[in-house]
Amino acid sequence: MIDGVRGALSIRHACSVLGVARSSFYAKRKPTLPPAIDKDLELRIRALHKEHRDALGARGLSKELKIAGVFIGRHRMRSLIKTLNLATSTNLCALSSRHQAWSYGTEHTRSSL
Template identity: 40%
Template sequence: MSRTLGVSRSGFYAWRDRAPSARSTADADLMVRIKAIHTGSRETYGAPRIHAELADEGIQIGRKRVERLMKAAGIAGVSRRKASRTTFRDQRVRPACDLVDRNFYADEPDRLWVADITYVPTWAGFLYLAVVLDAFSRRIVGWAMGHNLKAQLVLDALNMALTQRRPIDVIHHSDQGSQYTSVAFGLRCKKAGVRPSMGSVGDAYDNAMCESFFATLEC
């Protein structure tokens, strides 16, 4: 084999017998944990959700590393089925700044909430579901369902979260849908001391935590 590879016999055996690097050892340990989380999610979690779960366990690594290890292991999350857009930006309104920048880590409850809207098919037609998810606990703290996409839908979800949690200076992160950029929603946030934050247009990774939750919900 050493002749085929064009290396010396001693060089080949030295390469074969050398100890694995610290990086490869760490990757092997991470692979075990990633597979366990993926299996525990009924094989629905993708890289964003697994990355968040690892962060909860105190394992601080980059999402790209999680993606690389998942690809090497041949595992993937369940993608949300392509659906009709549920939110559209009101071009007349300036969106809030992105205070999150895809960093969904929170060190305690009610520091960061993420919100989004999806649709739920029923025998009678579609219902729309608005949720508010706490980034620390990964629990839904507010939700509302309705037959239309008016701003009241997200207001109801926010009001439930405010009533249940009574947060102080919480960040509320969403997309730039017209419901979240509406005057009524902005005024409610201001009155409650909520800091609105919005991701960029058309990029699911800017609200990956909610996207991952909806993927799990639809399984």
């Protein structure tokens, strides 16, 4: 009933006229499904993720796609990352031979000095 007058009245006003709490209106709504992921977009995200050694998160991936002409916000990218089960590697120092992993309480010397 309220959906029929949505354009003419606000939800608040329609609920007050009918004597229904707004929370009841929102509780009865059917949940919407997230939009399906385009297969081409999924392949691009996976390729970028792999190209950057699993180091890019939502912000980095959305920036890289923006450079390529695909505009996806970081919040949507965060949802896509969860949907695609992509994990971000957090310890890149251990992966690279050029970098030394630092820990507190130990002294490190550089051999090149």
